[in-house]
Ligand code: SRM
């Protein structure tokens with residue numbers, strides 16, 4: 005029998021519910037969505053102000069619903085439920101019959117009953133449309149005020165600040181976020197937020213809102229207490245949420261004590277044909293204002309409908325977030341309200357960190373925690389709390405900085421431990437996925453959904469998957485390509501230990517040799533081995549024995565462009581260049597008619613050279629004092645710098661000098677992927693060092709070292725690795741770090757991904773590099789010293805050797821270049837002709853000479 | 854250069870062998886480009902169980918639309934010698950000219966003759 009199933013509300017939870025029913029053909033589903041568009045990610049709503057579009061946040065589309073056979077209607081709200089005749093009436097007058105009804109109507113922002121709360125300029129923060137109104141309102145405004153200092157209020161304050169408004173927060177209670185924090189934590193948070201330029205008024209009750217008398221601002225807020233008031237242009241109410249339970253009330257369903265539609269663990273309401281899920285539902289008189297519990301309810305209701313019960317069991321409301329750049333964490337019972345609870349606290353007035361750990365009277369169990377300013381141990385605390393793991397002898401280690409105690413090991417967690425709280429995936433489920441054939445984090449993610457929500461559980465997930473694989477004795481296939489069964493790291497060790505210096509030697513001794521003698525390697529293993537050999541022995545890369553191993557860019561010491569010509573990038577360390585050298589580059593570019601552009605890496609790129617022109621161009625550049633910039637290599641590219649203390653009024657160290665030192669030290673170093681660095685002269689960070697593999701930022705006392713940052717396809721800010729280093733220590737750490745990366749990373753793995761995949765991550769890296777926990781520090785330094793000592797400019801070396809120069813002939817049997825390459829002139833310079841232009845041969849087209 | 858040009862008669866068609874260069878100009882395991890009557894050819898010297906062999910295919914990469922195949926990396930796919938284009942990495946068989954990554958694409962294959970230390974292309 006097909007049941008007519010109607011869902012009212014297409015928020016995050018309503019959508020999640022529909023996903024549970026995909027493929028269940030027992031239901032004919034009608035969806036009544038009150039908003040004009042399908043479900044979107046409300047949790048990340050604020051990202052609309054940092055560049056995301058509505059499309060980026062969309063969770064569903066009309067087409068998807070349609071193809072799933074769902075009759076989805078948007079922008080027509082349900083206005084009445086008739087539980088006797090089982091029909092729903094909508095705003096536009098449709099009547100929709102049902103056999104089963106699911107209410108997923110969510111909640112709405114509570115606007116306190118203050119006179120004037122409906123004046124123009126008074127807004128809320130819940131939907132895409134709300135954000136559009138705020139954006140429009142902010143356009144001509146100077147000051148914005150948020151009413152409510154809870155989690156959402158502060159997120160909203162951040163948005164107003166990003167919109168360029170002077171931002172105020174007015175909170176009735178004595179502190180901020182008093183649901184999640186204790187008094188001390190909330191005081192610390194207030195101090196930190198005020199330091200960011202937001203004015204916080206706690207303990208302040210708004211009594212009325214009026215049109216302002218002055219011309220300057222639009223509105224005046226009147227507070228309790230004589231004469232207290234605040235002028236503002238915009239007011240956003242974020243004073244809590246209220247469940248959308250009106251429809252249910254009028255239909256006679258039972259409502260919870262503090263609102264919300266009362267439901268059982270299966271999310272059935274007092275009418276057995278009606279379910280309620282998400283923020284409109286109250287379970288044991290509690291409303292859950294987070295998305296994860298809503299998802300659990302959606303699963304419970306779907307489970308009940310499909311006769312596969314998955315009862316709702318309450319939910320953990322712990323949260324970790326970054327509010328205005330401030331780390332805030334709250335676990336379990338933050339206030340330590342339970343009888344006999346003991347509290348450990350840690351207070352760092354300089355770094356402005358406050359942490360509190362509430363433990364049971366016997367000191368064995370974590371009851372809750374508050375973390376403000378530093379959430380490093382959040383994951384550890386949460387795991388101890390969720391799994392009621394017995395605490396170690398000194399529980400304070402969980403909140404003390406720099407203590408050894410971090411994540412409980414994968415082994416110590418019980419099977420029922422929830423690893424991913426967003427998607428509710430347990431350690432047991434991950435283990436089952438691995439035994440079921442998922443041989444890596446990617447596969448486990450796809451199978452279980454773990455780590456596809458906030459992503460916070462990623463590191464723990466990886467350690468569990470690895471442990472599980474190891475337990476099953478499964479060796480992960482990390483073969484580089486069909487020619488070798490080792491990964492890059494393995495081959496590196498082999499070459500080093502056995503002193504192997506050529507590809508053929510390695511292939512013969514360790515490759516998968518074919519009996520027919522047809523093993524020749526491929527475009528994957530050859531360049532990888534070439535890079536290993538170069539890192540180990542730093543031979544000249546165009547030695548005959550290495551010649552066929554390199555990508556054309558490495559083989560011709562230049563980057564191939566789309567039409568087969570090459571670009572030339574001389575090294576300009578730190579971006580510093582004399583006028584004479586600029587003129588020299590200009591003269592060469594002009595002579596060879598090269599397209600000239602300033603790169604994103606503070607140097608100059610010359611495009612359009614043919615193979616046979618490369619040596620001629622380089623001869624002139626080297627005579628003018630240039631060296632190769634290795635733009636073609638998996639090697640050190642650029643070290644960006646800012647002018648620093650030499651010129652800048654804020655600079656505290658000589659950042660250009662340090663950039664030159666670093667660039668000249670590591671130039672020529674071959675690595676698994678390219679390496680970029682930068683040095684900034686002060687915390688203003690004009691050199692963008694935190695987007696680099698190695699970033700150095702000057703402090704009053706020396707240098708802060710940041711590592712494993714990345715721009716490109718998957719940007720990642722570098723992590724602070726060590727602070728206030730002197731020159732020598734800085735260089736020592738970079739030496740070790742780079743060599744350790746060269747030794748252990750996979751082929752084409754940037755430092756960011758390498759570090760994220762290292763077991764133990766950043767902490768482990770600190771141990772190896774700073775504390776020398778593996779005892780290889782000296783060896784890494786010595787190896788680096790050897791590479792540095794054997795540096796030679798590859799172009800200078802090439803020009804000296806007539807044999808090597810033969811590689812730079814366009815044709816083996818004819819002098820000169822390829823006259824079939826066609827260029828077009830645009831904005832005064834040459835560029836490759838398009839295919840159409842080549843066919844048309846218009847006047848603008850010129851052939852290479 | 855006094856080497857006699859080896860001419861060949863096959864099935865009644867008169868073929869011509871064009872001298873390209875001394876074999877010593879080629880580097881084992883990699884390629885060079887040559888210009889033959891205005892056509893660009895990519896030549897590759899490979900070691901085999903019975904001595905060295907030279908393979909020749911068109912130099913033009915039909916996928917990247919540029920004359921670059923001679924500058925690709927040489928390798929094998931299950932024993933079949935291939936070159937991977939330096940532009941977008943599609944692999945072309947040095948035996949058949951077939952693109953292993955796109956069945957609709959092929960490049961011309963040329964016959965090569967090695968004689969007295971010289972490389973000839975047979976037309
Ligand atoms: C020339 C330049 C663009 C420009 O006109 O400014 C450029 C051009 C190329 N970039 Fe880039 N990148 C250039 C700065 C950057 C930057 C900015 C920076 O370095 O500050 C980035 C982001 C920072 C980063 O790498 O973390 C950048 C991220 C990439 C990526 C993505 C890397 C990643 O990890 O996601 C690639 C692709 C790759 O390497 O696999 C790439 C690859 C390339 C290649 C090599 C693509 C190719 O194979 O043809 C381009 C050829 C350069 C040439 O022919 O000389 N380029 N590229 C810049 C040269 C800088 C220099 O002086 O050497």
Ligand SMILES: Cc1cc2nc3c(=O)[nH]c(=O)nc-3n(C[C@H](O)[C@H](O)[C@H](O)COP(=O)(O)OP(=O)(O)OC[C@H]3O[C@@H](n4cnc5c(N)ncnc54)[C@H](O)[C@@H]3O)c2cc1C
Pocket residue numbers: 012013014015016017018019036037038039046047048049050080081082083108109110111129130131156159248251281282283284292293294295296298
């Ligand atoms: C800015 C912001 C940030 C947040 N950040 C987080 C966070 O970091 N972590 C977290 O866990 N949670 C966060 N939340 C809360 C989270 O978004 C909600 O818990 C979640 O969206 C609730 O989903 P829901 O489907 O129950 O309700 P909603 O998303 O409110 O969806 C209910 C839908 O039902 C519709 N509706 C209501 N009545 C009717 C009717 N009569 N007829 C038809 N349709 C109707 C509404 O228009 C709405 O589209 C945040 C919320 C906001 C606003």
Ligand code: SF4
Pocket residue numbers: 646647648649652653654655656659684685686687688689690691
């Ligand atoms: S980072 Fe900016 S402010 Fe600081 S020294 Fe460099 S240029 Fe000056």
Ligand code: FES
Pocket residue numbers: 423424425426427454455456457458459460461462
């Ligand atoms: S905890 Fe958020 S994705 Fe796993």
